[in-house]
Amino acid sequence: MRTVEEVYTNLGGVIESGEFLDALDLIDKRLDVDLETFINSLIETLEFNNKLPSRSTCNEQCGQVLQLRQNKNSLMSPEDLSKLIAITSRTLTEKISPCFEAWKGGQSGEAQKSAGEMTGVPGGSNLSAIVLQQAKLAVEEIHQANVAQANLLLEREKWERCDVPQNFDNRVLSKLMPSNSDIHSDIVSDESQSKETATRGRRYLALPEDRGSFLVVPAGLGILELVAVYLDVARALPQLVTDVAVRLTSMLRLANSQIEKLLLEGQAVSSGSRKTVTATNLALTYQTIDMLSSVLPLVAKTLESISGPDGGPGIRIVLEDILYRLTAEMSEHKANLMRKLGDILVERFDHHCAKWLSAERAGRCKDRKGANENVVKIINDVSSMHRVLMKSLSPKCVGLIFSRVFVDFSSRFEVRLVKEKKKVDDADILGSWRTSILADLSQIVIKLRPIEDIKDNMEASVKEMLQVVDRILPPEEGGATSADLLKLLQHTSEQAEVETDSGKSESKSPDESLNVTE
Incomplete structure (x- = not known):
């Protein structure tokens, strides 16, 4: 078998012969040299070859060999592909183009053109296109692997909270920022976390640039790691930043859609990954989507810094897709999750209300004697849901969920009372029924009033229910109206507030634990 030196020496003599591809095949496969050595060997051959016209032939043949190497090149790392592009560009610019222009009698100063402008070198533009195309294939390979990984993460996810690993900031979050950003100056550590907690991981993931802190699940952290992979590829291959950005957006859009199908459309239950989807699962899903949505501006900023001011219209279109359309899709997903969380409580209310007002x-x-058992269940459901949501969501988000819930409570209360009233025609029964319902509504106010986050919405809902009772079950002439009951409840509320204020220095409010995030 011939040595590498023998192949190099003989290559110049066989450039125009049928042995050319055999010689390159020997360098590429039999001797198993890396691509950089392979291209450099061609450069050396060009430099000592006296048949200047054949340099263009060598250039074209090099393109053929690159095509033969396509499967191998598409599996190269982004860093190696970046090196390949640089070598090819340097070869065309510094070696092949000057030689070919000199042979044509052109001026050497005119020969220093970029690889994409070297139309005077037969096969030059083609060679650059081949290299870029193979880099695109490699980017697509990485994308397909990332999509498969994201699907696997989501299929296996139990939607249960996990801690943030110790090194996650440096390993992942730092890659979401432009290269000149300082991750440590943007992320403020949670002072409330003890040193013991810090050694095993943090409860919250704090995003850079005050983008928020979030409870996390394993799949959410995994998707952020995949985002970091895409941005690493974009940094290694800035020529393909638009291609990378398109695929990154596609992966995030697929993940958002898959999460919606699993949790909101019930595929997690039908596939057997979960027996049921709880309010806690939905709340953590909301946190995950909110986190990914909050990451999008950071991702867009980083992609823009990689592309530079001359990134062209392609990258701007992708950035608009990220910042507007994808953000809107995730916002709609979050709204659907909030609606679903509210629906759980409304469905429970419907169930209890059917028995309460039968x-x-x-x-x-x-x-x-005593409180209606179904009213007690409604009170307990509201209190329990509030505790669950406060562990995973912000007070503002919880307030928005309950504002819609209590509006639905009052409307469904009216529908149920109208329906059941048609079945009763005894005046005495209607009178005692009215009194009983008013007592039940006052019980709801008294028991739920201490929960400050929902107090206003709850009282507004009960006020509407009282007005419904006055309209459907009007009081006897001279009897007490719902307005009288409201005044009594208001007076009771003011007394309770005075007692609470006077006792704050001695003990905590019995309902304070409802607002504590464990």
């Missing part, structure tokens, strides 16, 4: 039980109101 005409069958209306006749037994006089004999009832």
